[in-house]
Amino acid sequence: MKNFKQLDLVDEIISLDDQRRSTQTNMDNIAAEANSAAKQIGDFMRNGKKEEAEVLKAKTGTWKEDIKNFGEQLGAIEEALQQKLVLLPNLPHHTVPVGLTPDDNEIVLEHGDKPVLADNAMPHWELAAKYNLIDFELGVKITGAGFPVYKNKGAKLQRALINYFIDEAEKAGYSEVVVPLLVNEASGFGTGQLPDKEGQMYFVGLDNLFLIPTAEVPITNLYRDVILKADEVPVKNCGYTPCFRREAGSYGAHVRGLNRLHQFDKVEIVQVEHPDKSYETLEKMSLHVQGLLQKLGLPYRVLRLCGGDMGFASALTYDMETWSAAQQRWLEVSSVSNFETFQSNRLKLRFRNAEGKTQLAHTLNGSALALPRIVATLLENNQTENGIKVPEVLVPYTKFDWIN
RNA sequence: GGAGAGGUGUCUGAGUGGUCGAAAGAGCACGCCUGGAAAGUGUGUAUACGCCAAAAGUGUAUCGAGGGUUCGAAUCCCUCCCUCUCCGCCA
Numbered sequence: 001m002k003n004f005k006q007l008d009l010v011d012e013i014i015s016l017d018d019q020r021r022s023t024q025t026n027m028d029n030i031a032a033e034a035n036s037a038a039k040q041i042g043d044f045m046r047n048g049k050k051e052e053a054e055v056l057k058a059k060t061g062t063w064k065e066d067i068k069n070f071g072e073q074l075g076a077i078e079e080a081l082q083q084k085l086v087l088l089p090n091l092p093h094h095t096v097p098v099g100l101t102p103d104d105n106e107i108v109l110e111h112g113d114k115p116v117l118a119d120n121a122m123p124h125w126e127l128a129a130k131y132n133l134i135d136f137e138l139g140v141k142i143t144g145a146g147f148p149v150y151k152n153k154g155a156k157l158q159r160a161l162i163n164y165f166i167d168e169a170e171k172a173g174y175s176e177v178v179v180p181l182l183v184n185e186a187s188g189f190g191t192g193q194l195p196d197k198e199g200q201m202y203f204v205g206l207d208n209l210f211l212i213p214t215a216e217v218p219i220t221n222l223y224r225d226v227i228l229k230a231d232e233v234p235v236k237n238c239g240y241t242p243c244f245r246r247e248a249g250s251y252g253a254h255v256r257g258l259n260r261l262h263q264f265d266k267v268e269i270v271q272v273e274h275p276d277k278s279y280e281t282l283e284k285m286s287l288h289v290q291g292l293l294q295k296l297g298l299p300y301r302v303l304r305l306c307g308g309d310m311g312f313a314s315a316l317t318y319d320m321e322t323w324s325a326a327q328q329r330w331l332e333v334s335s336v337s338n339f340e341t342f343q344s345n346r347l348k349l350r351f352r353n354a355e356g357k358t359q360l361a362h363t364l365n366g367s368a369l370a371l372p373r374i375v376a377t378l379l380e381n382n383q384t385e386n387g388i389k390v391p392e393v394l395v396p397y398t399k400f401d402w403i404n
Numbered sequence: 405g406g407a408g409a410g411g412u413g414u415c416u417g418a419g420u421g422g423u424c425g426a427a428a429g430a431g432c433a434c435g436c437c438u439g440g441a442a443a444g445u446g447u448g449u450a451u452a453c454g455c456c457a458a459a460a461g462u463g464u465a466u467c468g469a470g471g472g473u474u475c476g477a478a479u480c481c482c483u484c485c486c487u488c489u490c491c492g493c494c495a
Contacts, residue, residue: 035464
């Protein structure tokens with residue numbers, strides 16, 4: 001169960017839906033009468049039967065009135081219904097653990113050995129300063145806290161990771177897209193950020209646009225109001241974007257360095273899938289993310305989020321965390337979710353099924369991967385007396401194998 | 405930012421008050437034709453919601469969005485949004 005305590009809400013929704021249906025039936029019946037009368041009037045006029053036409057015309061007044069009234073009622077009911085419907089979180093998958101806090105998350109697996117560091121090992125923010133990789137103060141000057149400036153090999157490492165992740169995603173069959181970083185309200189609604197997480201996004205008031213908190217928003221919204229042909233499913237996209245999050249109210253020791261930023265880089269994978277295959281696909285996406293972590297040589301664990309810790313829109317979420325050896329804690333670096341029809345219902349994203357009928361598709365997405373905490377653990381876990389060893393898979397991208 | 409043009413189905417594109425959910429063509433699907441294909445030919449080809457146990461069927465709505473005029477609107481009027489062209493500015 002998600003942390004959902006409004007069971008009355010469901011009853012209200014059902015009752016509103018009943019009202020909606022009966023009101024529409026009434027309105028449709030009257031409209032049908034009025035329409036056929038209008039046709040008859042047309043006939044009469046053409047055949048010169050003016051009196052008959054006038055008689056019929058006189059009767060249309062009350063219909064018009066009734067249609068208008070029912071229409072207003074229907075509009076009000078639909079609006080009320082929509083307002084309630086939007087408050088309904090997604091239904092958790094049956095494998096989602098019951099629970100309210102992160103402590104109730106299920107540890108699915110743990111992979112790799114936690115490195116044992118020397119006594120004088122440093123957390124990544126000290127390493128970043130020592131090797132002149134990241135300048136947090138400079139970011140404060142030009143923007144504010146949480147907007148770091150990457151320099152030298154730190155900057156190169158960012159680009160290397162982005163390109164590496166994109167290449168790996170393409171190898172796995174995802175086709176790359178470059179998308180807008182500002183989205184409109186409809187897009188925010190489509191993927192479920194609005195109205196739920198309004199305060200999480202930066203808002204450009206002058207133009208009524210939101211800075212994206214994740215590439216999920218623009219990429220998934222590519223398929224808003226789309227009916228896919230049967231052979232176009234699944235859709236597999238990947239994309240790199242910076243992500244912007246206000247992170248209002250989260251301050252303290254756990255947000256030092258790269259642990260929590262207002263702007264960060266991420267490669268996202270997104271799929272639009274047939275409902276019968278979406279959970280199989282979720283596992284594959286999880287394996288793709290795990291593969292990246294393995295190739296980077298990072299110890300990680302996979303969590304199955306409990307109902308209370310899961311997002312509003314998700315039916316099942318896996319979080320991947322890497323072990324940050326200097327901080328001695330797990331850092332979330334990816335979140336892979338199946339939204340089933342929650343997003344597609346809002347997006348009106350459908351496909352044509354075997355019977356040729358339109359059906360809501362399932363949407364999924366995952367970080368593959370989010371950079372800052374990957375950088376943090378890479379720096380910390382790979383530190384030696386001689387500098388920081390770059391993972392082999394990245395060397396073709398960085399063109400250097402040591403940071404020193 | 406200034407001036408103009410325009411938004412119709414998967415696409416092109418006709419339609420200036422009734423017989424228009426919408427001509428025609430293209431595309432697509434299925435059939436015929438063919439040794440096979442092309443060509444040709446025939447049929448079909450929007451979405452949502454409602455009624456119905458369901459299918460069949462049927463009702464309503466939708467020609468950018470919202471409102472108005474009218475017995476009746478793709479067509480007339482108003483407001484808004486968007487796109488394109490030219491000029492200006494500019495990576």
